[in-house]
Amino acid sequence: MIGVLQMICKSCSHVLLSGVERSSFLDSMTRPGLPYLAKRGLKRRVAERCRKISLCPHCGVHNGPVKKCGLLKVVHEKYKAVSGSKKGDQLGVREFHSSFDAAAEHNKEITALVGRAQESLTPLVVMQLFLRVPVADIPLLLMSPGTSSPADLILTRLPVPPLCVRPSVVSDLKSGTNEDDLTMKLTEILFLNDVIVKHRSSGAKTQMIMEDWDFLQLQVALYINSELSGIPLNMAPKKWTRGFVQRLKGKQGRFRGNLSGKRVDFSSRTVISPDPNLRIDEVAVPIHVAKILTFPERVTKANMELMRKLVRNGCDVHPGANFIQQRSNNSKRFLKYGNREKIAQELRFGDVVERHLMDDDVVLFNRQPSLHKLSIMAHLARVKPHRTFRFNECVCTPYNADFDGDEMNLHLPQTEEAKAEALVLMGTKANMVTPRNGEPLIAAIQDFLTAAYLLTHKVSLKCDCHCSATCNLFCLIFVTSHFLLLLRQDTFLDRSRACQLIAAILAGQDVAMRLELPPPAILCPVCLWTGKQIFSLLLRPSQSCPIMPNLRTKGKQYSGGEDLCPNDSFVVLHNGELLAGSLDKATLGSGSKNSIFYVLLQDWGQTAATDAMSRLARISPAYLSHRGFSIGIGDVTPGPGLLCAKHELLSAGYKKCDEYISALKAGKLQQQPGCSAEETLEAVILKELSVIRDHAGKACLRELHKSNSPMVMALCGSKGSFINISQMIACVGQQAISGSRIPDGFEDRSLPHFPRSSKLPAAKGFVANSFYSGLTPTEFFFHTMGGREGLVDTAVKTAETGYMQRRLVKSLEDLCLAYDLTVRSATADVVQFIYGGDGLDPACMEGRDRPLEPVLVGKRVCKSPLWG
Structure with missing residues (x-):
C-alpha cells in the first residue's frame, strides 16, 4: 500500500508521471508475452521516477514521501521536499500550518510541534484515493485492470473461516468448551465494532472513539499475524494466540507440516x-x-x-x-x-x-x-x-x-x-552407485573388509631353522614341526575348514547352489587351500558359472612392482579367479571405480554384484568367528624401543622449542612474511610439535607386528588410521583451537598451573602422553578443550548445512530434463542447453577421473552419446 501511495498523487490519484513518460512505461508494461520478472523491473523504475517528483504533473499539488509511523499508521510528509526559494511554495506551507491555529489556541503545547506536522493517511482517506485511481494507470502499478485494483488492498469486510478451520474443543477440566484462537479474536472484533457504534451514538469524546478505532485495527492485524512487533504496552494482548500467518508459515505450518510432508498410514x-x-x-x-x-x-x-x-x-x-x-x-x-x-x-x-x-x-x-x-x-x-x-x-x-x-x-x-x-x-x-559421481555407495564395510583382507593377505613364508633362504618353502611344507606352524597361518585352510567356510554362503537364494572346490594350492603332505581361492569362489562358485570378471588395480598399500609388490597390494583378478593381491577398502569398499563390485555391476549386471556382496557378507562373520579378531591392552602396549624413540623425539622437539623461545626473547627470531614475532614463534613451534607426533606414529608402525589388530584395521581401511594408533601407543600430540595452540585465558596463562605468558609446549596444549600411559590433569583439560570445539562445530555445521541444503533444493526442485535435452524450470525457462554441459549421466560414467574424449562421427565431432 505504501508503495502504491508513493507512486500516486495524494490529491488527484493519478500516477506521478508526465504524459510522455507515462505513455512510454505504459506501452512497455502492456506488451503481450512480457515475463513477470521484466514487469517487476519496470515497476521498480516507475517507483524510482515517481519518488523524485514533488509536484503532481496533473493537479500541481505537492507530494512528499509516504512513511509508516508507529504500528499501524501511515503519514504523508507533504512539504518535506519544498524548496525555500519559491514564494508560492512557502505560501502553501503557511496555509497548512495555519490550519492548526484553532487547536493551538486551546493547547499551547501544539505550537512547538506545528513545524513537524504531517498529513495523516487514515484508512478511509487511502480508500478514497485508491478508488479514484484512473483505470488507465492501473497497469503501471503492476495490476490487471479487469481483475484487481489498488482498493482491493484494503479490507472493508473480514472473511470468516468455516467452523472446520476453527473447531471448538470440549474441555475436560471445566464445563463448556474451549474456543479456537480465531473464534476468540473474531468475538473481540465484533465486540469492538459494537463499542464504537455505542460510543458514537452516545456522543463520547473523539479521543475515546479514536482509541477504540486504533484498538480495532490492532485486533484485525493480530487476527492475521499475531507476531506483530512494537505493540504499545497498554494495547498488548494478555495471551499469545496463533493468527493466520502462524498457521501457514514455518516447519509446523500448513504447507510444510501438513501438505509437503505429513504423517502417513x-x-x-x-x-x-x-x-x-x-x-x-x-x-x-x-x-x-x-x-x-x-x-x-x-x-x-x-x-x-x-x-x-x-x-x-x-x-x-x-x-x-x-x-x-x-x-x-x-x-x-x-x-x-x-x-x-x-x-x-x-x-x-x-x-x-x-x-x-x-x-x-x-x-x-x-x-x-x-x-x-x-x-x-x-x-x-x-x-x-x-x-x-x-x-x-x-x-x-x-x-x-x-x-x-x-x-x-x-x-x-x-x-x-x-x-x-x-x-x-x-x-x-x-x-548401488551414487548419482553424484557414479562411484559405488553400497559396498563392503568394516568387518567385511577386515575378513577379506585377513583371508587374502600374503603369508610370510619363513622357517626358524638356521638354513639358507632357498630351503624355507621346502622346510615349511615337508618338516612336521614347521607344517604345524603353517596350519596356524590364517590364510591356509585344510579341506574340512575350507568346506565349512564355503558352506556359510549356502543360504537364502544360494541354498541349492552347486559349489566346486578348486584344486588345492598345496598337495603334500596335506591338501591346503589359500584364502584367495576361497574368495574366488564367492565370485564364481563353479566352472559352469558364466560370470568371469577381470580386474588389475592398485590396492591401498601398493608400493611398486605391480603383481610383485612387496606388500601384495596389486590385485589381479582373471576370469573370476583372484591370482594376486590382498583385498582392502580400495578394491572392495565404496568410493572407488576400481572395486570388484563396480566391475561386476558394469560388466555382469546388478544381480551378479549383489550376489557376490551377499556371499562376502555371509562368509566374513563365519571366518572371523573362527579366527577371532579383537583388541586387547596388549595391542596398544609400547615396546622398549618405541619408548626410547619417543623420549628422544620429545627431547629434541622440546629443545628446538626452547631455542625458538630464547631467540624471540633475544630479538633474533627471523620473522615470517606477514607475521609478527609472536605469530612467527607460534607457527614454528606448532610445526615442530606436529612433526613429533608424525615421527612417533612412524616409529609405531616399525615396532608393531603385522598381526596387531589396530594395525590390520588401518592397513585394510576398515576403521581407524595410523594417527589413531600413534595416539593410543606413543603420543596424543598438540591440541588445537581454531587452528592454533591453546590461547592464554585469564591472567595471561592457559591454566593456573603454568607461569604467566609461558610459551612452553606443555603450557600451550601439547600432550606428551599417550592414551595408554594416561594423561595428566592439565593435558586432560587441554584435550577436552579441543574435543569441545569439535562438538560445537558439528552441532553448528549440522544446522547451517541443513538450512543451506533446504534453500538449494527449494531453488532447484522444479528443474527437469525436457525432450529437446535442455534443462528447464517450471516456467519453461532454459537453465542449461544440454544437461551438465555434456549430456552425460554421472551414474553411468565409467571414466576414472579422466576428461571425456570427443568421438568422431562421420565428419563431425560428437561430444555426447545423447546426440547420437
Whole structure:
C-alpha cells in the first residue's frame, strides 16, 4: 500500500508521471508475452521516477514521501521536499500550518510541534484515493485492470473461516468448551465494532472513539499475524494466540507440516540392527509390525486358496488378514470377530483382503535426515521374530546409519503399481552407485573388509631353522614341526575348514547352489587351500558359472612392482579367479571405480554384484568367528624401543622449542612474511610439535607386528588410521583451537598451573602422553578443550548445512530434463542447453577421473552419446 501511495498523487490519484513518460512505461508494461520478472523491473523504475517528483504533473499539488509511523499508521510528509526559494511554495506551507491555529489556541503545547506536522493517511482517506485511481494507470502499478485494483488492498469486510478451520474443543477440566484462537479474536472484533457504534451514538469524546478505532485495527492485524512487533504496552494482548500467518508459515505450518510432508498410514518405526545373513536388498521386519501393516490384495483365481487361508488365520496369527472388503455390498468386516471359516468360504473374485505384510513384499525403508535420493530405498521384506528392523551392513553408507540406537522408518506401498515403481526406481540393486559421481555407495564395510583382507593377505613364508633362504618353502611344507606352524597361518585352510567356510554362503537364494572346490594350492603332505581361492569362489562358485570378471588395480598399500609388490597390494583378478593381491577398502569398499563390485555391476549386471556382496557378507562373520579378531591392552602396549624413540623425539622437539623461545626473547627470531614475532614463534613451534607426533606414529608402525589388530584395521581401511594408533601407543600430540595452540585465558596463562605468558609446549596444549600411559590433569583439560570445539562445530555445521541444503533444493526442485535435452524450470525457462554441459549421466560414467574424449562421427565431432 505504501508503495502504491508513493507512486500516486495524494490529491488527484493519478500516477506521478508526465504524459510522455507515462505513455512510454505504459506501452512497455502492456506488451503481450512480457515475463513477470521484466514487469517487476519496470515497476521498480516507475517507483524510482515517481519518488523524485514533488509536484503532481496533473493537479500541481505537492507530494512528499509516504512513511509508516508507529504500528499501524501511515503519514504523508507533504512539504518535506519544498524548496525555500519559491514564494508560492512557502505560501502553501503557511496555509497548512495555519490550519492548526484553532487547536493551538486551546493547547499551547501544539505550537512547538506545528513545524513537524504531517498529513495523516487514515484508512478511509487511502480508500478514497485508491478508488479514484484512473483505470488507465492501473497497469503501471503492476495490476490487471479487469481483475484487481489498488482498493482491493484494503479490507472493508473480514472473511470468516468455516467452523472446520476453527473447531471448538470440549474441555475436560471445566464445563463448556474451549474456543479456537480465531473464534476468540473474531468475538473481540465484533465486540469492538459494537463499542464504537455505542460510543458514537452516545456522543463520547473523539479521543475515546479514536482509541477504540486504533484498538480495532490492532485486533484485525493480530487476527492475521499475531507476531506483530512494537505493540504499545497498554494495547498488548494478555495471551499469545496463533493468527493466520502462524498457521501457514514455518516447519509446523500448513504447507510444510501438513501438505509437503505429513504423517502417513501404513508406516512403522523402530530401532535398527545388523544382520549379515540377509541379502543387501532385504530387510527383516518384526512379526509384531507385520501383523499391523496390511496390503489390500484383490482375490483372483490364482490366489483364492491363499486368501482363504489368510482369512481363516485372522488378525492374531501371521500370515493372516485384518479386514475384508466385499465387492458385492462394499462393506468392510473386521476379522478379529465373527465366523472366519464362513467368511473364507464366501470369498468371491474381486473382494479385497487386507492381508498382513508377508515375505517378498516391497517396502520403502528410510532414515532421517533424508539428505539425498538414496536415503530412502525399496527392499524386500523378510518377516522375522524379535523387535528390530535388520538389514545388511553393506547398505549402511547410503543411509548413513550405525547401530548405536538409530531408528528407521518403513512404509508399505498400497498398490501393485506403487510396488513395481518402487522396485524399479528405488530398489537397492538399482541404486548401488551414487548419482553424484557414479562411484559405488553400497559396498563392503568394516568387518567385511577386515575378513577379506585377513583371508587374502600374503603369508610370510619363513622357517626358524638356521638354513639358507632357498630351503624355507621346502622346510615349511615337508618338516612336521614347521607344517604345524603353517596350519596356524590364517590364510591356509585344510579341506574340512575350507568346506565349512564355503558352506556359510549356502543360504537364502544360494541354498541349492552347486559349489566346486578348486584344486588345492598345496598337495603334500596335506591338501591346503589359500584364502584367495576361497574368495574366488564367492565370485564364481563353479566352472559352469558364466560370470568371469577381470580386474588389475592398485590396492591401498601398493608400493611398486605391480603383481610383485612387496606388500601384495596389486590385485589381479582373471576370469573370476583372484591370482594376486590382498583385498582392502580400495578394491572392495565404496568410493572407488576400481572395486570388484563396480566391475561386476558394469560388466555382469546388478544381480551378479549383489550376489557376490551377499556371499562376502555371509562368509566374513563365519571366518572371523573362527579366527577371532579383537583388541586387547596388549595391542596398544609400547615396546622398549618405541619408548626410547619417543623420549628422544620429545627431547629434541622440546629443545628446538626452547631455542625458538630464547631467540624471540633475544630479538633474533627471523620473522615470517606477514607475521609478527609472536605469530612467527607460534607457527614454528606448532610445526615442530606436529612433526613429533608424525615421527612417533612412524616409529609405531616399525615396532608393531603385522598381526596387531589396530594395525590390520588401518592397513585394510576398515576403521581407524595410523594417527589413531600413534595416539593410543606413543603420543596424543598438540591440541588445537581454531587452528592454533591453546590461547592464554585469564591472567595471561592457559591454566593456573603454568607461569604467566609461558610459551612452553606443555603450557600451550601439547600432550606428551599417550592414551595408554594416561594423561595428566592439565593435558586432560587441554584435550577436552579441543574435543569441545569439535562438538560445537558439528552441532553448528549440522544446522547451517541443513538450512543451506533446504534453500538449494527449494531453488532447484522444479528443474527437469525436457525432450529437446535442455534443462528447464517450471516456467519453461532454459537453465542449461544440454544437461551438465555434456549430456552425460554421472551414474553411468565409467571414466576414472579422466576428461571425456570427443568421438568422431562421420565428419563431425560428437561430444555426447545423447546426440547420437
